[in-house]
Amino acid sequence: MLEKNILLIHTGGTISMSEDTSGAVKPGAKNPLTEEAQILSGLANLIVEEPFNLPSPHITPKEMMTLKRIIEHHYNQGGIDGVVITHGTDTLEETAYFLDLTVQADLPIVVTGAMRSSNEIGADGLYNLISSIRVALSREAKGKGVLIVLNDEIHTAENATKTHTSNVSTFQSPQYGPIGIVTKRGIFFHHMPASRENYQIEDPSKRVVLIKAHAGMDSSLLLAVKELQVDGVVIEALGQGNLPPSAMEGIRALISDNIPVVIVSRCFNGVVQDIYGYEGGGKHLKDCGVIFSNGLNGQKARIKLLIALAMTNNMKEIDKMFSL
Numbered sequence: 063m064l065e066k067n068i069l070l071i072h073t074g075g076t077i078s079m080s081e082d083t084s085g086a087v088k089p090g091a092k093n094p095l096t097e098e099a100q101i102l103s104g105l106a107n108l109i110v111e112e113p114f115n116l117p118s119p120h121i122t123p124k125e126m127m128t129l130k131r132i133i134e135h136h137y138n139q140g141g142i143d144g145v146v147i148t149h150g151t152d153t154l155e156e157t158a159y160f161l162d163l164t165v166q167a168d169l170p171i172v173v174t175g176a177m178r179s180s181n182e183i184g185a186d187g188l189y190n191l192i193s194s195i196r197v198a199l200s201r202e203a204k205g206k207g208v209l210i211v212l213n214d215e216i217h218t219a220e221n222a223t224k225t226h227t228s229n230v231s232t233f234q235s236p237q238y239g240p241i242g243i244v245t246k247r248g249i250f251f252h253h254m255p256a257s258r259e260n261y262q263i264e265d266p267s268k269r270v271v272l273i274k275a276h277a278g279m280d281s282s283l284l285l286a287v288k289e290l291q292v293d294g295v296v297i298e299a300l301g302q303g304n305l306p307p308s309a310m311e312g313i314r315a316l317i318s319d320n321i322p323v324v325i326v327s328r329c330f331n332g333v334v335q336d337i338y339g340y341e342g343g344g345k346h347l348k349d350c351g352v353i354f355s356n357g358l359n360g361q362k363a364r365i366k367l368l369i370a371l372a373m374t375n376n377m378k379e380i381d382k383m384f385s386l
């Protein structure tokens with residue numbers, strides 16, 4: 063009799079797909095992971111949920127919210143020791159970070175996926191799934207936030223990002239590295255996240271757009287976004303957090319409309335800071351009311367702004383959340 067219970071939630075993605083004779087990778091009528099139940103049941107008692115079967119480019123905050131509710135429902139009923147979610151890798155980091163910031167449940171939550179579908183040579187799905195269940199069962203996984211486990215590495219939802227289009231070692235945590243590793247003999251953590259945030263939200267339905275800055279960027283896109291009446295804007299700015307002067311008209315227009323503008327860097331290492339005092343420089347942006355993020359990448363800052371806007375539209379409070 064196995065002692066521990068794992069809630070296993072399948073959501074789709076390559077890990078749940080197969081390659082057909084033409085070489086196309088796609089979902090079938092049946093999720094191939096359910097055929098692995100025999101192997102997996104040797105690890106823990108599995109409570110399996112499959113709320114949807116979507117490629118991850120089809121995932122929206124609505125599905126993220128569904129996952130949050132399923133986890134909290136099982137947690138509040140009692141009897142589960144950990145959660146493992148299988149997910150497409152394209153937006154895996156966004157779902158993982160959303161859950162990290164919002165789930166009210168004190169137990170290990172691991173998100174995993176695969177780069178090769180179930181019947182391809184060197185398929186990594188089942189291996190990653192077994193690793194993830196082992197991580198979710200380990201005592202040390204508790205209290206570290208939502209974890210991303212693929213390719214024998216354990217990453218935090220906050221820092222991990224998909225770095226390669228096809229390689230199985232795609233998930234990396236630039237600047238920080240993994241917080242643990244998975245080996246044949248055990249699960250070994252070597253870092254502890256320095257801080258954790260958690261927010262209670264009901265409806266993440268605000269509209270937040272993500273824009274990438276470039277040399278010579280002007281204000282046209284920012285002014286168009288203002289006309290679309292979005293609720294928030296995240297900009298992947300240049301270097302330490304700077305924009306071309308020609309973008310400033312758009313920035314001022316958004317802020318004067320009380321639309322929060324959050325900047326991150328398009329560099330994937332380091333944080334944004336108010337250093338440069340020239341037109342469009344970080345200091346200038348800060349003086350205009352732009353909010354600086356705390357080292358998140360663009361897609362995660364967007365998730366955080368969605369969550370912030372689900373709680374408040376007070377600029378000062380949103381600014382404070384991004385300084386954590």
Ligand code: ASP
Pocket residue numbers: 074075076077116117118119149150151152153175176177178
């Ligand atoms: N395009 C796929 C998805 O995100 C990629 C994967 O799962 O690895 O659903």
